[in-house]
Amino acid sequence: MDWVIVAAGILLLAIGMYVILDGFDLGVGILFPFVPDDADRDVMIATISPVWDGNETWLVLGGVTLFSAFPLAYSVVLPALYAGVMVLLAALVFRGVAFEFRPRAEKRHLWNYAFFFASAVAAFAQGLVLGGFVEGFDVEEGRYIGGTFGWLTPFSLMTGLALVNGYALLGATWLILKTEGPLQEWCFRAGRVLLVGMTFFIVLVSIWTPLVQPEIAARWFTLPNLLYLSPIPLVTAWCVWRAWHLLSVRRERGPFPFAIALFLLAYAGLGVSLWPYVVPRHYTIWDAASPPESLAFILVGVLLLLPLVLGYTVHVYRVFRGKVTQHTGYH
């Protein structure tokens, strides 16, 4: 058993969990100023207040897993994306402030905008970081040598917008699941618009990345890879169609899982494009991995504790399952 692959799997799991879970709660923030009824904002907050800090913990797990399993990558990627990472972190802090204090404040509209702004900036910054990562950096002798905004390119700006759109779709479909009445109806309509946007961005990324990076084109468009990998675009297309249908016929349970599936497929596509690099085109996961004695120590912890962690997570979502309405806010 190759421990490096297991460690990479844990890193991918942590990032994936983060993107899905914090994705929907950031998405709820992004939709915040657009819902028509002010009372609905309390409902929206109430759907995420028991879970948001657990959701953000997956980001911390992603960060420390990168640090502990791939210290070389951690020490190259983070300085390279410095400005993007800092904006992302400050936005998450600011969002936490707005989240905590909004229910207690009198001037709520101010905190409403703060919450929206911080959620949107956090999502956009994550997209920037993702885009910068995919494009790769100038690295020499284990050190990033590009400039402060070396990764700020049309491509990364586009992935920034794509993630804002995608998180908003996750947020809208989450709210469809958790609410009812006019708010839910509004989310059905918003969900269709956001689904169109998401599809647009998926297609755009799929065309753009292979054009910019010949290695990625080679991975996807040669035989027999083309055949093995064809399920990814095909299943994506099917998911888009199913999600559109479920949103149109106002089925409340379907859209959220399909939105998650779209994210996972896009994530898998990225994984295929970048594998096995943890610093694209410079270091593979094996180059950057920490030594076996460190990996073993981490993996023992993960093996014992991750099932518990997943157990708690499921438990929290179960305790707080069901609809939230204007009369049953948590605060």
Place this chain on the structure above:
Amino acid sequence: MEFLADPIFLSRFQMAFTLAFHILFPTLTIGLSLFLVVLHGLWLRTHDHAYMLLFRFWMKIFGLAFGVGVVSGIVLSFEFGTNFNGFSRVTGNVLAPLLSYEVLMAFFLEASFLPILLFGWGKVGPRVHFFSTVMVAVGTVLSAFWILSANSWMHTPVGFTLRDEIFFANDWWTVVFNPSFPYRLAHMLNASLLTVAFVVAGVAAWYLLRGRHIDLSRRTLSMAMWTALIVAPGQVLLGDLHGLNTLEHQPVKIAAMEGLWETRGHAPFVVFGIPDSEREENRYALEIPGASSFILKHDPGAVVQGLSSVNPDERPPVGAVFWSFRVMLYAGFLLLALALIGTFLRVRRRLYDSRWFLQLLVAASPLGFVAVIAGWFVTEIGRQPWVVQGLLRTIDSATPIPLSSVAGSVVMFLVVYHLLLGAFLFFLYRLVQRGPDERVPSEGIPGAPRTAWFPSAPKEG
């Protein structure tokens, strides 16, 4: 102001600022979570409604502080990489796994049981709710365990081999339980209890002075002062033990704390003084002869190692360490004095109506935080110029990032954190101003519809 144009200085400033800001909140939540466990436990045992009212009140403050702690903590888990990539690369094999354990063992535990603690009324029974409260408290302590283990290793690195200037762990047990860890952990956990005891006492005294929530506040003041009576002298003892451990492993740090320039016998304790690194002496010094030797070696004549035993480039900035140490020490002894006066007043049955004492308690409520921050300054600045004692210099561990990047992030964090702190203090004041909601009815404990005693609790969907 040349240092403002030095990206490494700015990285260090940013790290220190974000760390110091963050530590305030765990300090509050570790102690408060244990206080919540006690209140909840007392309520389950006695069914006395007062404990539940108090629980509900302190739960809100806990929730507020916890949220700020979480978001300010996320920043830290990335800052090692962004601003100190030399450090992360060289020590990552050893230190980062400890952080992984912290996240897996503590953060998820806290994050998953906290919502049940805060919003779970009416959704789970009282016993499950109590269990969740206990789990949150366990999480806060486990979190302190792992992060302090990692921090202590930077002071007393053991259990590793160094190959090609990279640390490799060869014995995890030794790494985790490195020599300074037990002392630092005990000192910090106790500091949290001491800080929180005086926060709780300060709030109770504030109500008593205003004639509000008399019964509830007497109970909390009593509990807080009993706690203080145990943990304040305990902190003196633990601090002394921690100091002796530091003397063994980091004698130069101790010399800076004491302002001791020459290695000598009969080393004095400098009550006041201004250390002057140029002339290697303390100006305007007020000293107690032999006291430092006595404290450190339990013999007034014993020889104590001075700063001049190492080259100036291996000494920490003496003034900062010296004064941080005195701030911590004097704040700690003030709290000890208050704990003793409180006990004296209690024996005389005057604890609840001595207005001067209650006013002192209100004024002293932030003192624990002052001591904690000062204490961290002592231990962290005292380790300089090393980031890993004797092995890796801070200057070699910082990321060579452009000045504009780090200046931008410093300004951004200063703005966002000040907003955060301002808002936190404002809403904390509002919560205290509003006080425990005594209108919550006491019938229905336990068994009756729980939503009746917690009207804001959500119903099952």
